[in-house]
Amino acid sequence: MKDYTRRRILRGMLGGTAVTVALPMLNCFLNSNGTALASGEAMPVRFGTWGWGLGMNKSIFVPKQTGAHYELPEEIQALKPIQQHINLFTNFNTFKDGAPLMCHHTGWVILRTGIAPTQAQVRPGETIDVTVAKRIGNTTRFQTLSATATGDVRDSYSYENANSINAPEFSPIRFYQRLFGPDYQDPNAPEFKPNPRAMVRKSVLSGVLDETKELSKMAGAEDKARLDQYFTGLRDLEKQFDIQLTKPKPLAACHAVKAPKDEPKAGLDATLVAERHRVMTDLMVMAVACDQTRVFNMAYAGETAATSKPGYEKPHHTATHEEPTHPELGYQEQVSWFTRRAMESWAYYVDALSKVKEGDGTLLDNCLVYALSDISYAKIHSLDGIPMFTAGRAGGKIKTGLHIDGNNGPGTRLGYTAMKLMGVDVPSWGSQSNTTSKEIGEILV
Amino acid sequence: MMLPRLRSPAGTVLALMTGLALAGCTASDSTVASKSPAVAQALPTELLTASSTPRxxxxxxxxxxxxxxxxxxxxxxxxxxxxxxxxxxxxxxxxxxxxxxxxxxxxxxxxxxxxxxxxxxxxxxxxxxxxxxxxxxxxxxxxxxxxxxxxxxxxxxxxxxxxxxxxxxxxxxxxxxxxxxxxxxxxxxxxxxxxxxxxxxxxxxxxxxxVNDRSEPDPKRPGRQRLDAYSLAARLSFFLWNAAPDDKLLKAAESGELYTDKGRARVVEMMLASPRLEAGVRAFFDDMLGFDAFNNLAKDAAVYPAETGTTLTDAREQTLRTIYDHLITKNRDYRDLFTTRDTFMSPTLGAIYHVPTTPGWMPYTFPEGSPRVGLLTQVSFLAVHAHPGRSSATRRGKALRELLLCQPVPLPPPNVDFSLVEDAKAVFKTARERVTAHLQNPVCAGCHRITDPMGLALENFDGAGQFRATERDTPIDATGSLDGTAFKDVVGLAETLRNHPALTSCLAKRVYSYGLGGPLSMADKPELDYLNERFAQHGYKLTDLLRAIVLSPAFSDVTVPEAPAVKSAAASTAHGTEVQ
Structure with missing residues (x-):
C-alpha cells in the first residue's frame, strides 16, 4: 500500500486507467502525505453547480463513444483541456408526467429538485445545492454562494422554496466586497485577533431572536413558516459570528485576490458574458479555496438564455427557434456558435478549479461540480437527453474522463448520486417518474 | 360648495368631492373637515363594510x-x-x-x-x-x-x-x-x-x-377589526411615499387623529402635497411598467452604436419625469399620457430623438405631426420591449396588453412549429412580413393575433427606439388595430389606446392592489367598480384615485383570518394585536 501515492493514482485516472480506490484508503493517503489540513482533518469535499442555457445540437455534441477516451465532437471541442477532469452524461431523461411543459423552466427544475413544476412561477421543493448545503455547509462563513455571469440578479438556479430564491452575486465588485471585505478573516494571517464586535453582535442577536419568536406566535401558518425561516437565518448568523470568533485553519491553497476595479458593462454580448464569467469564477474559486463556502453555484446563462452575438440580430434563444438548420451542416450554425461559447466558459471554470493546488492534488479533486442545461434541443423544447456534466473527483470518490449513456433512464440519477457522495443520506430522490434510488455506478470509485 | 353627484354601480346616488377641488386644496383643517364626513356617508353600503386583508x-x-x-x-x-x-x-x-x-x-x-x-x-x-x-x-x-x-x-x-x-x-x-x-x-x-x-x-x-399589519377592534363598529393606527400610518406611507412613516405621520397615529374623518383627510392631503409623493409615484410606475428590466438592458453596439448605457438610463428617467409632471405636477388626465407630446429631454437622448438639447434636463414638446406621441413612443418602452439588435412587434404588443391593459397574454406553446419563419429561402424584409408568417400557423396565430397588430404600429421605431421610415430599404407599413379599432399609424394607436376602457381600469386595479400590498380577489370587485366610476367622474386624475383609495374604509378596515388556536398573552403588543 505504501507504493501508492495519491498523485500516482490520480495520474492513473488522468490517463483513463481504471483504478479503484476505496475511500478509507484515500483518506489514509491524504493524511500520510500531508494533504490533509494542518489539524489532521481530511480535506473538505465541496459541491458546486454550473448552469448553461439552451442545451445542445445533439449531432455535434454527443460523442459517438462511451466510457473513457471518447472523441470530442465539434460543439464541445473546447473541453479538450479539461476532458480528463469531467464526465459527460447524455441520453438521460426528465419526465414532466402530467405537468405542462413550461419550455425552459421544466427541465432544470426537475434536474435540480427532482420534481416537475406545475407552473412557471412554482418552484417545487428546494434545489439540490440547498439540500447539500444543509449537510456540508454549516461550518463555513457562507452556507452557499451563487453567482451569475449575466449581470442579472434575477438569474438564479438556487432556491429554498417558491418564495425564497437565493439571489446570485451579479457584480464583481459587490461579490469581492462580500467575500474579502472587512469581515473576511485570512486563514493564513500570522496573527488571529477575534473581533470583539462578533461577540457583541451575538448578544444583540438574542434580542432579535426573541422578537422573531414573539411575531411568530400569533402568525398564521404561511407567515409562521416565513418567520421560522427568518429565525433559522438568525441562527445561521449566530453561527457566522461564532466562526468569526474562531481562529481559521491555515489553508495553503488560499491566496489574496485582486479587487476588481470596474464593473463589466451591462449586456449579454457573449464576449461580455465570458468576461464577467471569468471574473466571477476567479472570485468564486478563491472563496472555495479559502473555505468561505463549500457549496457554490454559477450561472453562465439564465433560463431562456438571451446571450447575444455582436451584429447578429437574434439572441441565443430567438435563434434556437428561428434559425434554419443549415442544409449542409445539418444543424443550426449560429445556435451552435452560442453553445460553443458556453462550453468555453465551462472549460474555463473547471480549469480554474484545477489550477489551485490543494495538498497533493488540486481544489478540483476535492470538488464535485454538477453542470446542466435547461433543455436538450431548444428548438422544440425537448426534455429528452438534457446534457449534464460533472467535474472533479469528489475527494477521490468518483472517476472522471468518462462519457456515460443514460439509456433513457431518469436524469435525476446524477443529482441523486451527487447527494449520496456529499453525505446526504436519502433512500431516493425525485417524484413520480423522476424518482430514483439508483446511483450512477459507472462513475463511482 | 356644490358636490358633484355620482351614481354607484348599485344605483346609489353618491355625493362626492371633486378631485380638482381637493387637488388644489392646501389641506387646511376647515376645508377638509367640511368634506370628509360627506365622503364616508356617501359611500354605497357594501363599501362601508368592505375590508382588506392584514398582511x-x-x-x-x-x-x-x-x-x-x-x-x-x-x-x-x-x-x-x-x-x-x-x-x-x-x-x-x-x-x-x-x-x-x-x-x-x-x-x-x-x-x-x-x-x-x-x-x-x-x-x-x-x-x-x-x-x-x-x-x-x-x-x-x-x-x-x-x-x-x-x-x-x-x-x-x-x-x-x-x-x-x-x-x-x-x-x-x-x-x-x-x-x-x-x-x-x-x-x-x-x-x-x-x-x-x-x-x-x-x-x-x-x-x-x-411591514406587519396589526389589527385592533374597531370601536365604532363592534365585532369588526381595523388596522391599528400605526399600521394604517405604515400602509399610507409605504403606498404614497414608498418609505416608512415620518415623524408627523407617527404623531397623527399617536394622537388618534388618523382615526377621525377630519384627521385622516388632513393627513392624506398633507401626504399628497408632500414632495415625498414623487418617490411614491415614481416607484409605482417604475414597477408597473416593468422598468426593472433597465437594470440589465443593453443594446448591440454593432447595430445601435448611438444607444449607450447612459441613453438607456436617461430613457427610464425621461418616462418617469414625464409621468410625474403630467399626473401630479400638472394634474392631467391619465389617458392623455398616451397622447401627450410633452416630455423632458437630456443631451444623450437628444441624439436618439434627433432634437437639439442643452445641458441637463429640459422640458421638451414634440411638434404636431411628429410620430412621437405619448409614452408608447418614448425610447424606454420601445427599447425595453425589443431585442438587443432588432425591434419586436410581438414584445411591444404583449407589453401593451399586459402592462397597460392588464390582459395576460398566454405563454407560447412548447410545440411551436417554426418552419415558416426559419425557411432559409424566405426573405422577410420587414418585421411585418416575419410576424405575418406566424399567422399562417394556427398554433402561433392564437397568441400573435393578440399581440402583433398593435405592436406593428410601432415598427417605425427600431430596437433602440429610433425613428425609421424603412426597414431593409422597404417602406414600413405601420397600420394596425387594437380590439376592433383600426388605425393607419402610431398616432392612431396612441389615440385608440387612450380611449380603450381597460386602460384606466387596469391602472385603478394596479394602484389599488399596490396600496393594499397584495393580490386582489373577487371580494374587492365592488371597491374596484367604485374606484373606476369615481376615476372617470373626476377626469382620470391620479391624485383623486390615490385619495379615493386611502380614504376608503377598505384601506383601513380589515378582516382578520382565523387566528391560531393557541394564543399567548405575551404576544399582544403594546400597540395592538399581531395578526396574520
Whole structure:
C-alpha cells in the first residue's frame, strides 16, 4: 500500500486507467502525505453547480463513444483541456408526467429538485445545492454562494422554496466586497485577533431572536413558516459570528485576490458574458479555496438564455427557434456558435478549479461540480437527453474522463448520486417518474 | 360648495368631492373637515363594510433605502441588500407579501446594517472634510465616550427606534435595548460602538424589515377589526411615499387623529402635497411598467452604436419625469399620457430623438405631426420591449396588453412549429412580413393575433427606439388595430389606446392592489367598480384615485383570518394585536 501515492493514482485516472480506490484508503493517503489540513482533518469535499442555457445540437455534441477516451465532437471541442477532469452524461431523461411543459423552466427544475413544476412561477421543493448545503455547509462563513455571469440578479438556479430564491452575486465588485471585505478573516494571517464586535453582535442577536419568536406566535401558518425561516437565518448568523470568533485553519491553497476595479458593462454580448464569467469564477474559486463556502453555484446563462452575438440580430434563444438548420451542416450554425461559447466558459471554470493546488492534488479533486442545461434541443423544447456534466473527483470518490449513456433512464440519477457522495443520506430522490434510488455506478470509485 | 353627484354601480346616488377641488386644496383643517364626513356617508353600503386583508410584507429594496435616507440622511451610503421580488399580478411589489428571507439574504441584511450603523456613529474626519455623523444624528453626548451612558443611549434609541419600528417602543423594549447597548459599550470600551451594535440589531429585526399589519377592534363598529393606527400610518406611507412613516405621520397615529374623518383627510392631503409623493409615484410606475428590466438592458453596439448605457438610463428617467409632471405636477388626465407630446429631454437622448438639447434636463414638446406621441413612443418602452439588435412587434404588443391593459397574454406553446419563419429561402424584409408568417400557423396565430397588430404600429421605431421610415430599404407599413379599432399609424394607436376602457381600469386595479400590498380577489370587485366610476367622474386624475383609495374604509378596515388556536398573552403588543 505504501507504493501508492495519491498523485500516482490520480495520474492513473488522468490517463483513463481504471483504478479503484476505496475511500478509507484515500483518506489514509491524504493524511500520510500531508494533504490533509494542518489539524489532521481530511480535506473538505465541496459541491458546486454550473448552469448553461439552451442545451445542445445533439449531432455535434454527443460523442459517438462511451466510457473513457471518447472523441470530442465539434460543439464541445473546447473541453479538450479539461476532458480528463469531467464526465459527460447524455441520453438521460426528465419526465414532466402530467405537468405542462413550461419550455425552459421544466427541465432544470426537475434536474435540480427532482420534481416537475406545475407552473412557471412554482418552484417545487428546494434545489439540490440547498439540500447539500444543509449537510456540508454549516461550518463555513457562507452556507452557499451563487453567482451569475449575466449581470442579472434575477438569474438564479438556487432556491429554498417558491418564495425564497437565493439571489446570485451579479457584480464583481459587490461579490469581492462580500467575500474579502472587512469581515473576511485570512486563514493564513500570522496573527488571529477575534473581533470583539462578533461577540457583541451575538448578544444583540438574542434580542432579535426573541422578537422573531414573539411575531411568530400569533402568525398564521404561511407567515409562521416565513418567520421560522427568518429565525433559522438568525441562527445561521449566530453561527457566522461564532466562526468569526474562531481562529481559521491555515489553508495553503488560499491566496489574496485582486479587487476588481470596474464593473463589466451591462449586456449579454457573449464576449461580455465570458468576461464577467471569468471574473466571477476567479472570485468564486478563491472563496472555495479559502473555505468561505463549500457549496457554490454559477450561472453562465439564465433560463431562456438571451446571450447575444455582436451584429447578429437574434439572441441565443430567438435563434434556437428561428434559425434554419443549415442544409449542409445539418444543424443550426449560429445556435451552435452560442453553445460553443458556453462550453468555453465551462472549460474555463473547471480549469480554474484545477489550477489551485490543494495538498497533493488540486481544489478540483476535492470538488464535485454538477453542470446542466435547461433543455436538450431548444428548438422544440425537448426534455429528452438534457446534457449534464460533472467535474472533479469528489475527494477521490468518483472517476472522471468518462462519457456515460443514460439509456433513457431518469436524469435525476446524477443529482441523486451527487447527494449520496456529499453525505446526504436519502433512500431516493425525485417524484413520480423522476424518482430514483439508483446511483450512477459507472462513475463511482 | 356644490358636490358633484355620482351614481354607484348599485344605483346609489353618491355625493362626492371633486378631485380638482381637493387637488388644489392646501389641506387646511376647515376645508377638509367640511368634506370628509360627506365622503364616508356617501359611500354605497357594501363599501362601508368592505375590508382588506392584514398582511406581512417584506420591505422592498427601495423602501429600505428611502427609509434609511429619511431617518439618517441621504449621505448614508448603503446598497440595497434585498433579493429581487417575484412579479405577482403585474407588480413586483406584490411579491413582497409572500417573499421569504433565506439565510444568505439575512447575511446581506446584516452587512447592510453594519454599513449603516457604522456610518451613523462615525466621528468624521476633519482633515478629509468628512463630517461627523454622530454629532448630527445622536442628540446627546455621553459623559464618557469609553463607557456606557444609559441616558444618552435611551434618548437616541427612543427616537430612532420609533422611526425604525414605525411605532413608539414599549418601555420594556427600550430598557432592553439600552441595557444591551450599555453592556456592549462596556465590552468594547466605546459608547458609540455599543450604540451602533444595537442599531445593527434593530436593522435586521423582522419587525422592522417586515411591514406587519396589526389589527385592533374597531370601536365604532363592534365585532369588526381595523388596522391599528400605526399600521394604517405604515400602509399610507409605504403606498404614497414608498418609505416608512415620518415623524408627523407617527404623531397623527399617536394622537388618534388618523382615526377621525377630519384627521385622516388632513393627513392624506398633507401626504399628497408632500414632495415625498414623487418617490411614491415614481416607484409605482417604475414597477408597473416593468422598468426593472433597465437594470440589465443593453443594446448591440454593432447595430445601435448611438444607444449607450447612459441613453438607456436617461430613457427610464425621461418616462418617469414625464409621468410625474403630467399626473401630479400638472394634474392631467391619465389617458392623455398616451397622447401627450410633452416630455423632458437630456443631451444623450437628444441624439436618439434627433432634437437639439442643452445641458441637463429640459422640458421638451414634440411638434404636431411628429410620430412621437405619448409614452408608447418614448425610447424606454420601445427599447425595453425589443431585442438587443432588432425591434419586436410581438414584445411591444404583449407589453401593451399586459402592462397597460392588464390582459395576460398566454405563454407560447412548447410545440411551436417554426418552419415558416426559419425557411432559409424566405426573405422577410420587414418585421411585418416575419410576424405575418406566424399567422399562417394556427398554433402561433392564437397568441400573435393578440399581440402583433398593435405592436406593428410601432415598427417605425427600431430596437433602440429610433425613428425609421424603412426597414431593409422597404417602406414600413405601420397600420394596425387594437380590439376592433383600426388605425393607419402610431398616432392612431396612441389615440385608440387612450380611449380603450381597460386602460384606466387596469391602472385603478394596479394602484389599488399596490396600496393594499397584495393580490386582489373577487371580494374587492365592488371597491374596484367604485374606484373606476369615481376615476372617470373626476377626469382620470391620479391624485383623486390615490385619495379615493386611502380614504376608503377598505384601506383601513380589515378582516382578520382565523387566528391560531393557541394564543399567548405575551404576544399582544403594546400597540395592538399581531395578526396574520
Amino acid at each position: 406581512r410584507r417584506l420591505m422592498t429594496g427601495q423602501q429600505y433605502l428611502n427609509t434609511i435616507a429619511y431617518i439618517f440622511g441621504n449621505d448614508i451610503a448603503v446598497i440595497s441588500p434585498f433579493a429581487p421580488l417575484q412579479r405577482t399580478e403585474g407588480l413586483l411589489a406584490l411579491g413582497a407579501f409572500s417573499a421569504g428571507v433565506p439565510s444568505g439574504e439575512l447575511q446581506q441584511f446584516q452587512r447592510a446594517a453594519t454599513t449603516v450603523a457604522s456610518q451613523v456613529v462615525d466621528d468624521g474626519n476633519l482633515e478629509l472634510s468628512v463630517p461627523s455623523h454622530r454629532d448630527s444624528l445622536i442628540p446627546c453626548k455621553p459623559v464618557d465616550a469609553k463607557k456606557a451612558d444609559a441616558a444618552c443611549a435611551a434618548k437616541f434609541l427612543k427616537a430612532t427606534g420609533r422611526l425604525l419600528y414605525r411605532h413608539p417602543l414599549s418601555e420594556a423594549k427600550l430598557a432592553s435595548l439600552v441595557d444591551t447597548a450599555g453592556k456592549a459599550a462596556d465590552q468594547l470600551g466605546d459608547f458609540y460602538g455599543g450604540l451602533s451594535s444595537v442599531l445593527e440589531g434593530t436593522l435586521i429585526s423582522p419587525d422592522v424589515l417586515f
